[in-house]
Amino acid sequence: MKCLHCNSKDIVKRGFRYNDLGKRQLYLCRKCGKKFTPGLRRHRYPPSLIFKCVAMRKGGKKLKDIQNYADNKGFKVSLWTISKWHDKFKYSRSMKNK
């Protein structure tokens, strides 16, 4: 377990955080002083993967095919997540191939 902010391993448990996923362990980094909960970052996937998936979606690929692509890259992505990425980034300028 490492700090999500500075990658320090000098972390201590600091109680729990409750959300719709249930009870999650909350940690405090003693190096940078920030609190974090593992697995709750908004973007757990590298931008390159997200852009690739959105580009594939724009290119007419099925969600299932894109999911398989991500899986081959070592990332477990839900179909819902992929369609959300598409909705969010389909108008992004950085997505243009030309």
Ligand SMILES: [Zn+2]
């Ligand atoms: Zn830290």
